[in-house]
Amino acid sequence: NKIAAVLARAGSTLTCGELDDRAAARARILRSSLSEGDRVAILLENRLDYFVATWAARRSGLRYVPINWHLLPHETAYIVDNSDARVLISSEQLREVAEYTAANSPNLLSCYSVDGSFGPFQAIRDCPPAPPIEEMEGVPMFYSSGTTGAPKGILNALPNEPLGQAGLAEQLMINAFGIGRDSVYLSPGPLYHAAPLLWTTGTQCLGGTSVVVPDFDAEEVLATIERYRVTHAQFVPTHFVRMLKLPEAVRARYDLSSLKVAIHAAAPCPPEVKQRMLDWLGPIVEEYYGASEGGFANVNAREWRERPGTVGKSKMGPVHILDDDGNELPAGEIGTIFFEDCPAFEFHKEPEKTREHINPRGWMAPGDLGYVDDDGYLYLADRKGNMIISGGVNIYPQEAENVLTMHPAVADVAVIGVPNPDFGEEVKAVVVLAQGMSASPELAQQLQSYCREQLAAYKCPRSVDFVDEVPRMPSGKLRKHELVKRYRTSA
Numbered sequence: 001n002k003i004a005a006v007l008a009r010a011g012s013t014l015t016c017g018e019l020d021d022r023a024a025a026r027a028r029i030l031r032s033s034l035s036e037g038d039r040v041a042i043l044l045e046n047r048l049d050y051f052v053a054t055w056a057a058r059r060s061g062l063r064y065v066p067i068n069w070h071l072l073p074h075e076t077a078y079i080v081d082n083s084d085a086r087v088l089i090s091s092e093q094l095r096e097v098a099e100y101t102a103a104n105s106p107n108l109l110s111c112y113s114v115d116g117s118f119g120p121f122q123a124i125r126d127c128p129p130a131p132p133i134e135e136m137e138g139v140p141m142f143y144s145s146g147t148t149g150a151p152k153g154i155l156n157a158l159p160n161e162p163l164g165q166a167g168l169a170e171q172l173m174i175n176a177f178g179i180g181r182d183s184v185y186l187s188p189g190p191l192y193h194a195a196p197l198l199w200t201t202g203t204q205c206l207g208g209t210s211v212v213v214p215d216f217d218a219e220e221v222l223a224t225i226e227r228y229r230v231t232h233a234q235f236v237p238t239h240f241v242r243m244l245k246l247p248e249a250v251r252a253r254y255d256l257s258s259l260k261v262a263i264h265a266a267a268p269c270p271p272e273v274k275q276r277m278l279d280w281l282g283p284i285v286e287e288y289y290g291a292s293e294g295g296f297a298n299v300n301a302r303e304w305r306e307r308p309g310t311v312g313k314s315k316m317g318p319v320h321i322l323d324d325d326g327n328e329l330p331a332g333e334i335g336t337i338f339f340e341d342c343p344a345f346e347f348h349k350e351p352e353k354t355r356e357h358i359n360p361r362g363w364m365a366p367g368d369l370g371y372v373d374d375d376g377y378l379y380l381a382d383r384k385g386n387m388i389i390s391g392g393v394n395i396y397p398q399e400a401e402n403v404l405t406m407h408p409a410v411a412d413v414a415v416i417g418v419p420n421p422d423f424g425e426e427v428k429a430v431v432v433l434a435q436g437m438s439a440s441p442e443l444a445q446q447l448q449s450y451c452r453e454q455l456a457a458y459k460c461p462r463s464v465d466f467v468d469e470v471p472r473m474p475s476g477k478l479r480k481h482e483l484v485k486r487y488r489t490s491a
Helices: 016-031 049-058 073-082 092-103 168-177 194-205 218-228 237-244 271-281 301-306 351-357 397-405 441-452 480-490
Strands: 003-007 012-015 039-042 063-066 085-090 110-113 154-156 184-187 209-212 232-235 261-264 285-291 294-299 310-314 319-322 335-339 345-347 368-372 378-383 388-390 393-395 410-420 424-433 463-466
Touching: 003 016, 003 194, 012 016, 016 049, 039 049, 049 063, 049 194, 073 085, 073 092, 085 092, 092 110, 168 194, 168 285, 168 294, 184 194, 184 218, 194 209, 194 232, 209 218, 218 237, 232 237, 237 261, 237 271, 261 271, 271 285, 271 301, 271 397, 285 301, 285 310, 294 335, 301 310, 319 368, 345 351, 378 397, 388 410, 388 424, 397 410, 397 424, 397 441, 410 480, 424 441, 441 463
Parallel strands: 003 209, 039 063, 039 085, 085 110, 184 209, 184 232, 232 261, 261 285, 424 463
Antiparallel strands: 003 012, 154 345, 285 294, 294 310, 310 378, 319 335, 335 368, 368 378, 388 393, 410 424
């Protein structure tokens, strides 16, 4: 039987037959107490049971709600309660947060464990068989990562189609990146995020094999590509930086010749980082830009070399750049990005937020600022909420982050706006130092000078703080609102 899924570190596998049988049995259990469109919350670490739970919900016509298992118990309970989930699936490893969530989610009908029974959680493998069901396609209900505030549930319409219909994600995977039956797709990210879950299950839907790891380790990922002859892998820029910072001898140790496409997304990639990845892997580094709500643009290596920094052309209807009054801006001018012709969605229980993201013409805004060139290629500036306004001038902190990331003394960095009595805001860099480096006023000045060599002075930090870590999601996205809140409170 062909392998459908691999958990790389443990070397455990799940065949297509095993996945089909287990998911079908659990789908019947879920539908014995639920109706089409009901919600199932999935609180699991990266493990093979994640695919069984997801496919069980997907083939039951249910909405499945993947939950970030790094959240605190009250944050998890908020999502389960807010989503109106009727069933919670979890594991013994996450027992503490699972039991808290179950106790604080009054709408739950059932709690299932993919391991043994504990507390209110019944081992789903011990449940008696349930009667057959009509298998219909379900849909995910992702919650936004909460990089700018409380997570919001993204509610898409049910397809109302029999199981087995290739969805939009699968069509994009085929058309943009050539993923199919012979593909081996590696996802080093957590499965509760949209791209890792949609692309791993999409690969399985297309007949390929998905490989996951419990967490990201740069050298382990290279070893995994070699061991499983991975053909497609998807990364975020933070992964690229960590791999590039491996000693060259370590990177050269592994055979990556099976890799046909190295995809990256989720956050803007510093151009120098991408160029170094192209120099290392060759012209197989491809990028896409999109959001859980909709929109999709992508760019291959050749196009990117001709237009460094672009995220490509929209593949899902026209892209528009609008000012704050809703007027369309000419090429080269930065404004809010809108996608036309996106699938209908709403933010669950958040009509005002829905209206903020969908304009009167029905165009959807992912919340990013950017511009298009004369040929229609899209470029990102920054998240709209991250923009710094200093003395009436708009500053996009991503520019300084792109520069400072490449300094050898920097392991990680976030650039934010902090209060300034004269200018309203000023630019601050919050830096995590590379191993062996020590914080000092001299090093802070070096970093400021390094930035000013490559950017206009007003875009560069007026101050530098050294910290042990900056808050990031496991996807690599910065949780800037936490830093901004910290500095505004201290001010």
